[in-house]
Amino acid sequence: MAGLERVRFLMNFWISFSLALYFHSGEREEKCIIEDVPRDTLVIGNYKVQRWDIHKQDFLETAPGLGMFVTVSSPSAEVLLSKLYGPQGTFSFTSYLSGEHIICLQSNSTRFVAFSGSKLEREEKFRKTSEETNSNILWWAIVQTLILISIGVWQIKSLRDFFISKKLV
Numbered sequence: 001m002a003g004l005e006r007v008r009f010l011m012n013f014w015i016s017f018s019l020a021l022y023f024h025s026g027e028r029e030e031k032c033i034i035e036d037v038p039r040d041t042l043v044i045g046n047y048k049v050q051r052w053d054i055h056k057q058d059f060l061e062t063a064p065g066l067g068m069f070v071t072v073s074s075p076s077a078e079v080l081l082s083k084l085y086g087p088q089g090t091f092s093f094t095s096y097l098s099g100e101h102i103i104c105l106q107s108n109s110t111r112f113v114a115f116s117g118s119k120l121e122r123e124e125k126f127r128k129t130s131e132e133t134n135s136n137i138l139w140w141a142i143v144q145t146l147i148l149i150s151i152g153v154w155q156i157k158s159l160r161d162f163f164i165s166k167k168l169v
Contacts, residue, residue, distance in 0.1 A: 041095045
């Protein structure tokens with residue numbers, strides 16, 4: 001019987017550290033959660049944005065362009081996180097102060113989903129182009145460094161051979 005009590009205590013102990021919320025939100029409506037978080041605690045949130053179909057009376061799979069804007073403020077009103085995420089994912093932050101943290105979630109959906117989707121696809125394309133450019137610059141710098149080292153070694157070898165042929169060394 002004592003073993004069963006220990007298991008029940010451990011389950012209650014671990015469950016008390018987790019919190020699950022399920023809520024509906026309108027277009028561009030912001031929902032905020034005030035949570036008392038201890039100092040130096042990693043907070044992880046999972047979310048999924050789905051569009052409600054009035055005709056089917058059911059949630060649709062995520063349309064392109066939908067996402068979640070997450071803002072987290074500390075008890076001292078310092079913004080710890082402010083970022084636009086995709087339609088499903090995870091956000092996390094670490095509390096540096098103990099106290100009430102404000103976690104606000106807002107969908108980026110509008111009535112014109114195609115418009116907001118084209119905005120996000122443009123951002124993704126720009127990011128991909130930037131990352132490719134940075135990668136190319138890195139490789140160019142590595143190639144230049146190797147060329148300079150090779151020329152330096154060749155010059156040292158040439159000077160050494162010159163001094164040996166002139167019998168200066």
